[in-house]
Amino acid sequence: MNFETIIGLEVHAELKTKTKAFCSCINEFGGEVNTNCCPVCMGYPGALPVLNKKLVEYAVRAGLALNCEISLFSKTDRKNYFYPDLPKAFQISQYDIPLCKNGSLKIEVDGKEKVIGITRIHIEEDAGKMLHGTESEDYSLVDFNRSGVPLIEIVSEPDLRSPLEARLYLEKLKGILEYLEISDCKMQEGSLRCDANISVRPVGQKEFGVKTEIKNMNSLKALQRALEYEEERHKRILTEGGTIVQETRRWDEAKGITVSMRTKGQADDYRYFPEPDLVPIVLEKEWIESIRKDLPELPDEKRKRFVKEYGIPEYDASILTLTKELSNFFEACAKGHKNPKAVSNWVMGEVLRVMKEKDIELKELNIKPQSLGRLIDLVDEGVLSNTGAKQVFEEMYKTGEEPEVLVDRLGLRQISDEGAIIELVKKVLEENQKSVEDYKKGKTNALGYLVGQCMKASKGKANPQLINKILKDLLS
Amino acid sequence: MVEKNELLKMASIAKLKMTEEEAETIVKKFNVVLGTASLFNELDLEDVEPSYNINSVTNVMREDIPKESFEREIMLANAPEKLYGCIKVSKIIE
Numbered sequence: 001m002n003f004e005t006i007i008g009l010e011v012h013a014e015l016k017t018k019t020k021a022f023c024s025c026i027n028e029f030g031g032e033v034n035t036n037c038c039p040v041c042m043g044y045p046g047a048l049p050v051l052n053k054k055l056v057e058y059a060v061r062a063g064l065a066l067n068c069e070i071s072l073f074s075k076t077d078r079k080n081y082f083y084p085d086l087p088k089a090f091q092i093s094q095y096d097i098p099l100c101k102n103g104s105l106k107i108e109v110d111g112k113e114k115v116i117g118i119t120r121i122h123i124e125e126d127a128g129k130m131l132h133g134t135e136s137e138d139y140s141l142v143d144f145n146r147s148g149v150p151l152i153e154i155v156s157e158p159d160l161r162s163p164l165e166a167r168l169y170l171e172k173l174k175g176i177l178e179y180l181e182i183s184d185c186k187m188q189e190g191s192l193r194c195d196a197n198i199s200v201r202p203v204g205q206k207e208f209g210v211k212t213e214i215k216n217m218n219s220l221k222a223l224q225r226a227l228e229y230e231e232e233r234h235k236r237i238l239t240e241g242g243t244i245v246q247e248t249r250r251w252d253e254a255k256g257i258t259v260s261m262r263t264k265g266q267a268d269d270y271r272y273f274p275e276p277d278l279v280p281i282v283l284e285k286e287w288i289e290s291i292r293k294d295l296p297e298l299p300d301e302k303r304k305r306f307v308k309e310y311g312i313p314e315y316d317a318s319i320l321t322l323t324k325e326l327s328n329f330f331e332a333c334a335k336g337h338k339n340p341k342a343v344s345n346w347v348m349g350e351v352l353r354v355m356k357e358k359d360i361e362l363k364e365l366n367i368k369p370q371s372l373g374r375l376i377d378l379v380d381e382g383v384l385s386n387t388g389a390k391q392v393f394e395e396m397y398k399t400g401e402e403p404e405v406l407v408d409r410l411g412l413r414q415i416s417d418e419g420a421i422i423e424l425v426k427k428v429l430e431e432n433q434k435s436v437e438d439y440k441k442g443k444t445n446a447l448g449y450l451v452g453q454c455m456k457a458s459k460g461k462a463n464p465q466l467i468n469k470i471l472k473d474l475l476s
Numbered sequence: 477m478v479e480k481n482e483l484l485k486m487a488s489i490a491k492l493k494m495t496e497e498e499a500e501t502i503v504k505k506f507n508v509v510l511g512t513a514s515l516f517n518e519l520d521l522e523d524v525e526p527s528y529n530i531n532s533v534t535n536v537m538r539e540d541i542p543k544e545s546f547e548r549e550i551m552l553a554n555a556p557e558k559l560y561g562c563i564k565v566s567k568i569i570e
Contacts, residue, residue, distance in 0.1 A: 017540050018540045018541065018542050019540050019541065019542050019543075024538070024541065024542055024543035025542070025543075025545045026542045026545065032548075032561070033548075033560070033561045033562055034548045034551060034552065034561050034562060034563075035545060035548050036545050037545055037546060037548070037551050038545050038546050038551070039546070039551075042551055050536060050537070050538045051536065051537045051538070052537065052538060052540050053537040053538065053539060053540065054539075054540035055540075056537070075528050075529070080490075082491055083568075084563075084565040084566075084568060130568060131562065132567075132568070137567070138566075138567050139557075139559070139564050139565065139566065139567055140564075140565050140566070140567050140568045141559060141560060141562035141563065141564055141565070142562055142563045142564075142565055143561075143562055144551075144563075269489055271489070274528045274529065276529070278536070279529055279531070279533045279534050279535065279536050280528055280529055280534045280535075281534070281535060282534040282535055
């Protein structure tokens, strides 16, 4: 039987406001436990929340960038549940009137553009953090520094049709939030979190199959892997005539499987009701328009501009604009450079390779964009071979030294002086009379051998293109 | 009107301890309140905007400016148990 996969994502992004959502405590990651706390964010009786204006502004910014309708009237609601990381025993969230709704985001799948619907974006507060000890310890500890940190929850329509599409959507969404400078979007640190709903149905069937929700994916790759696993699990169960249980499952990264989470026995009943301690949020159109006007250049626009301005292929531009950091690095390097395509090749090739291999971020890479530009110049001017340039690059990111210095220190400067190379080639030809004769008899591969001998004689420093040219001249 | 079982379920979600006997009494009182509240259903509210907040104030917001948080010792002073600067709770496993 052929199946179709249906996926929808719920993404939580912590906003990088200076203060928390409803109190003036500092919003920071990794502070000393329970030091960014006050009676509001620790849920003391009688404490009253006051909404952070910046939170509304950031959420509207996200809504506009994701083509949403912005609600001129919205309100907050209480979502009630008991958990030790939620000191008030309710989370301030939004229920029936989210701040933003009916948006969309474009992704590119196999070269084709696909529009993914965004159901809603609402504002809410984060919970505290549970610290679990070893298995033998019979307690957990709670740190409330994160309690009350502002979040937006972005809910997609069930428009995604494969784990790859889900990954592309999240990657694009993450990029946009970074461009907007409203969230750090670090999946490892939990400032960007993603839950996925997945179901499969026989091709042609109208109704959705039973869905499962999966949690605990800490990277884009983990999201795709978890969904691939879950997709196969659903298909297998259905093919064997079984039924899918609607439940929440946790992705186990180490084992590469999803595991059923213990359910509380009772269906979730959050008993939402309007938050009586906060007043409605009423927005003016002019204010929304002023935020729209200040939106930065977003990935799609930047991609088109890169193609136009730097003459690089569409594919290159789409990779280079995925993150704001990378696009800025490319542009700082390509601006005014004679060879933007080479810059693009270097950034997409060596730069991304090293970042991936070392698992580091661009800013941890010890290379200034201008230095990379000059490294490329050295290749274009024939001072360095491509292989030599890669060696210089290796040293550059380790030491932060300039390419001109490293070329000489590593002894990689190519001999591009024509006179010197002619002398060298003549000498090699004298020593290899047999190959010369072979070549003249029509054995063209003898030329390759001679090039090799010349390179050897120059200890690898001669410019191979030049050797080739001179050899052919002398042999003709 | 609400049944006793429904009431017990709500009590359990709200983490309220309630015996069967208490539930018997409370369900009666509860239904008196519900009965009174159901009088609203007789009103014609066709063209009335829902009221989410009883006063007409909107947009009470503050600027995003940090203020000093409380001392940890003060914040944790009432915690029944604490350890390493955290509140200690029963082990939670998901």
